[in-house]
Amino acid sequence: MKPWNVEICDVTLRDGEQTPGVSFTPDEKKDIATRLDAIGIEIIEAGFPIVSVHEKEMVREISRLGLSAKICGLARACREDVDASLDAEVDMIGLFIGTSDLHIKFKHKKPREVVVENALEQLDYAVDHGLIVRFGAEDASRTDPDILVDIYRQAAGHKADYVTFADTTGRLTPLEVAMVMKDIIPRTPVPVAIHAHNDLGCATANTLIAAELGAFQLHTTMNGLGERAGNARLEEVLVSLVLKGGLTRYDLTEIPALSEKIQEYTGIYMPATKPVTGANAFAHESGIHIAAILENPETYEFVPPELLGLERRFILGKHTGKRALMHILTSFGYNTITDEQVIQVLEKVKDRSEGKCSISQQVLREIISRVTGEDLINDDTIRENSGCPGRDIY
Template sequence: MSDFSVNQFLEMAGTPPLDIEICDVTLRDGEQMPGVVFKPEEKLEIARRLDEIGVEIIEAGFPVVSKSEKNAVRDICNLGLNAKISALSRSRQSDVDVAIDCGVDMVSVFIATSDLHLKYKLHMTCAEAIRCALETVEYAKEHGLIVRFSAEDATRTDFNTLKKLYKKAEEYHADYVSVADTVGIMNPRTMYYMISEIKKIVNIPICVHCHDDLGLALANTLAGAEAGAKQLHTTVNGIGERSGNTPLEELLVNLRLHYGIDRYDLSKLKSISSLVERYSGVPVAKNKAVVGDNAFAHESGIHVAAVLEEPRTYELYSPEMVGAERRIIIGKHTGAKALKYITKKMGYDLEKKDLCLLAEKVKTASEFKRPITCDELRRLILDLKIEFVYNGP
């Protein structure tokens, strides 16, 4: 019996192969989430974990912000990681000097380009902003850095102006141009069109940096990649300003399943998610894709029965692929078959009639809206005073 998989749809749709790299910005944009501050040693550990996954570029921070930030960026540069280390820089030569002093491989030179930002934030004309940006790009290149030029609020910038600016940045020898969807205004269709048009006028790689204000950051990032963007920006757990950024874990799983990109170690995704959750103090939603507690949790009797026989019935990919574990939940929707599996693992060998009786007790006991623990289930078994064979410890 054939399995009509998503790959068949992708083949029919003519999904293109992708030439991409990941730039993770957890240590910079992720830390700009209100209330999040990573200690220096925490930044080092996150950087190591990102490197182990195979992330090609790590944006280590914004070193001009403070002495401790500069020291943290320098320490990450000294770890000897395989990933290239990048730092953020305003369109100021003094910012570039601080980044150079840290020993970074790459600098991300940014300036706001939308009329809204020019008027109310920078209080500059577009010509003045462009001059500052290009002079800084040129200065950074003269000092041997890989340079990414990023137009902040690019997706609300006059498109003809933006294209001319990216072309100028290429003429000034920028290595990348970056489209920052700063307020998450795009949708996949508009992002695909925008990147396709920019790709017609520049020969250097394009980056996409998506925010999640409309819940479309991941979809927009994938659309940008399909249109030809090379560098895709992420944060672990999608943390970042306001509603956050494209989640690293969700992007990497999509790249594996939909596009066959398998060079990243997905088995470390759950552990780095838990690490960043602990360090940031930002809890991961239970129903979050890939790394949420419920991503591989099953309670419904019909679902559990099927999963116990063949996990693929209700799991698109195995929990082991992302370093997670399957959980069978004891609750209102748990059936006799699931209880047989759970109680057997606990050491009990119960008859079918007793399992049905136990299932009824579980349904009643779970009405207080939370799953039942194994200890509570054991007490229910003992309270029923049923005869059973116990093979547990």
């Protein structure tokens, strides 16, 4: 399989911080940027420098961290925004204008030709000052494709390095993205970036289909932060690029810790069933599944937990089978328990689970003690071996 020709521009520090109620401290921003760099992210959009003096200074500090990633600042197509990005010492600028009829009429309130002409002047100014320029079409998904391609071609003629297709309102489905990418990419002379929002829950899928069809720069946020329902999720996009796109240059073992840090910094926590970073992403309860996984994990896993530096876990519950329970007990040091006792423990585990009682370390110990008449190991040993302190699953 030929690897997909893509790069990541992570916008957690900009679009992600536009999540309602989210604001990163300077130390948090630098920590996130450093962790993104450790993964191998090619471009980090560090902020929107014109927003405030504080924001500009923060982008400048990230620019001075000496990271391998290029640092990008977002800017409207106006001189003061470009100057703010220059002051922030960024490598790249994401210059944008609204291109749909709706944005032209109600936001810019000027003829399209005037809006585009002014934007191209700012593009020239940014290029003349040595910036890599990504020329963005906001609300591209509601812009006539022929008009969009014409704007892209003009931007390329003024030495833009990329152009952006932004599904600003998250209105597109994967089939719609496929149709538009097949149309505009062959007609656009510079690489296309895809910026997808998640209002219909399609941002990650839309980003991946765009990548498969030739979009080069993929915009993501960690944990799917962003305006309203957020953006394409970095963790899901990266895993897909490795398993579907044939890429090997990203260090995915950095993802779990970054996800946890983002949750800590924002107070926005991932549901247990969240792909890649959810607590249950690599957990199994079904006896049928676990029995097969013990023979070969590929039977019921497409994403190997080892890819992220994690281990699979087996949950004790109503669907647990004898073999899974024996595996858990053996791994915890219960080597002398008999088959008959295992069956009794399993019956009690199922009874407790039917009553919606979590099978915690303490509950499991109590069950085993009642069945065997002795306390074989203590809670600390179970907790240490579980690799999951304080959780009710193993």
